[in-house]
Amino acid sequence: MTNWDINDIKLPQEVKQTDWFQEWPDSYVKHIYSSDDKNAQRHLSSWAMRNTNNHNSRILKKSCLGVVVCSNDCSATDGRKIYLRPAICDKARQKQQRKCCPNCSGPLKLISCRGHGGYPVTNFWRHEGPFIFFQSKGAHDHPRPETKLEAEARRSIQKAHTAVA
Template sequence: TFDAWPDGHVQKIYSALMSVEAQKHYSGWAMRNTNNHNVAILKKSCLGAFLLLLPAICDKARSKQLEKPCPKPGCSGKLELTPCRGQSGFPVTHFWRSCGDMVYFQGKGHHDHPRPQ
């Protein structure tokens, strides 16, 4: 079964024919594509979490989120981004590779922040 919230040092193999989420390299975590100099492997890095929502993937949009007030009714606080530093001080990374009818996944690091709500 597909795991939308992988955490830790994990490896999974999905059937591309059975899992649309694996085909789309989906994650519940806010992940940004990062260059790993290997076109056959998609590398994604965790962006951390705002307490009440997922951070935007785009740097410009994420900085705009920081300027907005808390979306929770009656809350006058500001959003604060908790960066992900769960891999020896660096963001957790996910690696995806498609090969034929299979999708290979590898996660490195444990998220050191809560899941977005």
């Protein structure tokens, strides 16, 4: 059932069963989602993936931005490490890297993804009739960042905090 490639002229027309949305696709996996799947429609991932132009309007390509860590390698009180979600927008990401670790105030650093032959892991999305075909190339060689929701939540807490101060 996975004997197809995202670049094939013709993708499988008959799909027995669609997959549940995968939040953390890793390694060289393929999925076929229903075109009704909201997360698939939005091409979401909990990895921080940014759009990359492949000059092909039929296949959407995204590449991984890695994870932002504390350069002091500090641990939170619960023992967990700091793994922030890289901002997707270039400008916001440059600004983010000048900020401090929310835990120890040390400098942050971006660990870029080199999981696909030294290059970032790529994800491909293609809408075809009642299906959304997904293909991942490369295995992430870094920890998982915050999910999109976690990052949004932290931003709004920060905002509330600065509003008081």
